[in-house]
Amino acid sequence: xxxxxxxxxxxxxxxxxxxxxxxxxxxxxxxxxxxxxxxxxxxxxxxxxxxxxxxxxxxxxxxxxxxxxxxxxxxxxxxxxxxxxxxxxxxxxxxxxxxxxxxxxxxxxxxxxxxxxxxxxxxxxxxxxxxxxxxxxxxxxxxxxxxxxxxxxxxxxxxxxxxxxxxxxxxxxxxxxxxxxxxxxxxxxxxxxxxxxxxxxxxxxxxxxxxxxxxxxxxxxxxxxxxxxxxxxxxxxxxxxxxxxxxxxxxxxxxxxxxxxxxxxxxxxxxxxxxxxxxxxxxxxxxxxxxxxxxxxxxxxxxxxxxxxxxxxxxxxxxxxxxxxxxxxxxxxxxxxxxxxxxxxxxxxxxxxxxxxxxxxxxxxxxxxxxxxxxxxx
Numbered sequence: 001x002x003x004x005x006x007x008x009x010x011x012x013x014x015x016x017x018x019x020x021x022x023x024x025x026x027x028x029x030x031x032x033x034x035x036x037x038x039x040x041x042x043x044x045x046x047x048x049x050x051x052x053x054x055x056x057x058x059x060x061x062x063x064x065x066x067x068x069x070x071x072x073x074x075x076x077x078x079x080x081x082x083x084x085x086x087x088x089x090x091x092x093x094x095x096x097x098x099x100x101x102x103x104x105x106x107x108x109x110x111x112x113x114x115x116x117x118x119x120x121x122x123x124x125x126x127x128x129x130x131x132x133x134x135x136x137x138x139x140x141x142x143x144x145x146x147x148x149x150x151x152x153x154x155x156x157x158x159x160x161x162x163x164x165x166x167x168x169x170x171x172x173x174x175x176x177x178x179x180x181x182x183x184x185x186x187x188x189x190x191x192x193x194x195x196x197x198x199x200x201x202x203x204x205x206x207x208x209x210x211x212x213x214x215x216x217x218x219x220x221x222x223x224x225x226x227x228x229x230x231x232x233x234x235x236x237x238x239x240x241x242x243x244x245x246x247x248x249x250x251x252x253x254x255x256x257x258x259x260x261x262x263x264x265x266x267x268x269x270x271x272x273x274x275x276x277x278x279x280x281x282x283x284x285x286x287x288x289x290x291x292x293x294x295x296x297x298x299x300x301x302x303x304x305x306x307x308x309x310x311x312x313x314x315x316x317x318x319x320x321x322x323x324x325x326x327x328x329x330x331x332x333x334x335x336x337x338x339x340x341x342x343x344x345x346x347x348x349x350x351x352x353x354x355x356x357x358x359x360x361x362x363x364x365x366x367x368x369x370x371x372x373x374x375x376x377x378x
Contacts, residue, residue, distance in 0.1 A: 096174040096317040102370050103313070111364045120289045122314050124281040126164035129155035131284060139284040140246065142301055143265070147246035151284075154249055161256045162279035167238070168315045175199050177316035180216060181305045181323030182207045185376030186335040191322050192217040194374075198320065202312060203237070204304040205229040208336055215335065216323070224282075224308050227251045227261075227268040235273030242282045242307055252279055282311065294361060299354035306358040309371075319371045324362060326355075328378050 103116035121128040131139070131151040140147070178198040180186075182205065195201060195217035203209075204224040209216055220237035227248055233239060241252050247264055254261040255269065256276035262268060290310045291302045302310075305324055312319045327333050332355055366373040 099313050099317065099319070099370060102368075105368075108368055109364050111360055112368065112370070115293050116313065117289060117293065120314075121283040121285045122311070123166055123168065123286075124155055124158075124283045125166045126159060127166070128283055129159075135285050135288045138288055139244075142244045145245045145247050145264070149246050154246060158249055158253050158281070161253050161276050162281075163277060167280050173199075174317040175315065176318045177202060177312045177320070179305075179308050179312050179319060179321045180204075180207070181308075181321070182334045182336070183323045183325050183376065184327045184333040184335050184337060185325055185378060186212075186215050186323040187377060189215050189322075189374075189376040191215060191374060191376070195219065195322060200312075200316060201237070202308050204308050206232040207334075208232055209236075212335060224304055224311075226304075227264055228266050229304070230269050230272065233269075233272055233274075238278045238280060239272060239274055240280050240282060242287060242304070243284065244287075244301065249281065252281065282307070286311070286314075295354065295357050298357045300352045303353040303355070303358060306353070306361075309362060309365075313370070320374060321362065321366075321371050322374045323376060324373070325359065325375065 100116055100118045103112065106113070129152050136151060176198050177200040178195050179202045180195060192212075192214045196219040198219075200221045201217065201219045202222045202224065203220050206229055207216070209218050209220065222240050223233055223237045224240045224242055225233055226242055226244060230239075239252075241248060243249050243252075245264075247261070251261045251264070251268060255272045256279060259270040262270050287301070287307065290307050291297060291299075294310050295302050295306060309319075309321060309324075323335065362371070362373065365371045
């Protein structure tokens with residue numbers, strides 16, 4: 001059967017169209033259902049890649065920040081390492097001089113040999129408020145003011161105002177002390193800065209500093225007085241009383257409380273420019289010990305300078321002495337006197353103090369290198 005030409009053309013178009021559709025559908029369906037190269041990469045593989053990637057970064061960080069070497073392996077059978085222990089630093093050995101030990105040297109000259117007694121009562125405290133009856137009898141007759149008041153009761157009454165504890169309990173530091181006398185050889189000596197460099201600066205009686213700073217310094221840590229010599233005390237340093245009578249102890253309480261004692265054998269201050277906590281008293285037994293043991297009982301009692309010198313030997317590790325000795329005329333004068341004393345000085349007139357024995361003891365201490373004496377300006 002023969003078909004017309006038009007029909008054959010239509011069949012041909014239909015066949016081509018059908019083949020094209022089938023090919024199209026097969027191709028799309030192959031792309032849709034056939035996994036791609038990326039899709040075929042399994043999740044575990046991708047995670048491993050990320051882990052590796054992160055591992056590289058982490059390794060770099062660890063390398064750049066921690067820098068800790070790996071621990072050394074412990075050998076087989078070896079004991080475990082001991083933990084590190086801190087060892088306390090050893091204390092620095094003390095270089096403080098012990099003056100008592102130096103004065104125990106059996107080779108010292110007789111003038112100072114065996115004179116240092118470490119068990120003497122130095123300060124009046126709650127633990128030393130008794131007085132040997134024989135010493136008490138000597139002390140009460142130093143100055144003629146009859147007063148039989150019980151010494152312990154006197155001390156307890158004083159301790160209602162000033163501290164009763166020992167002001168010189170053992171110290172961990174070395175005490176370098178300057179004992180500054182009042183001798184005229186300080187005038188023009190220029191010791192001021194050196195004196196002020198000491199830990200403890202001991203002055204006495206009416207010794208002024210104002211106007212004499214270049215020669216005597218400005219620093220005062222302890223000022224030794226008795227009532228009649230306290231007029232120039234300006235509140236600098238501790239007020240250290242060395243009493244010669246019962247009335248002197250009563251005076252110290254008075255200046256910090258009632259202010260009623262204004263006269264002994266002369267006019268005395270009724271007030272002082274310091275707090276009661278700065279008041280302290282040298283024990284009468286110490287005054288007796290200095291007078292009888294150190295200065296052999298010569299003179300009626302020891303001068304303030306002699307007492308201060310021996311007192312420093314008991315409270316200091318090093319003692320330097322300024323402002324002691326005679327002037328070029330052989331007399332004892334003061335740096336604050338208007339003129340050098342050329343005539344006989346009061347020490348020799350009254351015989352209250354024996355200047356010669358005090359000078360001999362000081363010279364012997366200096367030669368034995370127990371103290372350092374600064375001669376000043378002749």
